[in-house]
Amino acid sequence: MASSSHRSGPGGYLYGDADPYRSREGLSTRPFAGSDEIELRIDPMNADMDDEITGLRNHVRQLRNVAQEIHSEATFQKDFLDQLQMTLIKAQAGVKNNMRRLNKNIVKHGSNHIVHVVLFALLLFTILYLWSKMFRR
Numbered sequence: 001m002a003s004s005s006h007r008s009g010p011g012g013y014l015y016g017d018a019d020p021y022r023s024r025e026g027l028s029t030r031p032f033a034g035s036d037e038i039e040l041r042i043d044p045m046n047a048d049m050d051d052e053i054t055g056l057r058n059h060v061r062q063l064r065n066v067a068q069e070i071h072s073e074a075t076f077q078k079d080f081l082d083q084l085q086m087t088l089i090k091a092q093a094g095v096k097n098n099m100r101r102l103n104k105n106i107v108k109h110g111s112n113h114i115v116h117v118v119l120f121a122l123l124l125f126t127i128l129y130l131w132s133k134m135f136r137r
Contacts (some may be wrong), residue, residue, distance in 0.1 A: 106113075
């Protein structure tokens with residue numbers, strides 16, 4: 001191609017030579033007789049642009065469907081998490097109420113549960129000690 005594609009006159013390229021205006025394979029230009037208009041001709045062998053456009057439309061449609069699925073899944077998961085959070089709040093409130101009642105009962109009736117835990121631990125260690133002595137022989 002020449003360096004200046006818009007020259008006119010002898011040896012110029014202003015619509016006289018279509019090559020500088022060739023944009024891609026299958027497209028070419030040529031001037032109308034005595035006019036400044038350009039005729040655009042599409043070569044049917046390489047003109048599968050309609051198929052490409054249809055393919056792009058199908059891809060856009062698929063992407064839109066995927067985006068809608070993602071939106072519906074995100075909405076479902078948000079609702080699920082909200083329900084889970086409410087359930088957790090209710091469970092925490094129940095545990096708090098039960099601990100308050102347990103503490104009131106311990107204070108009201110008195111409790112020697114620490115003594116029971118210490119005695120259980122001593123009994124357990126004694127059993128383990130005797131058991132280890134028995135199997136060492």
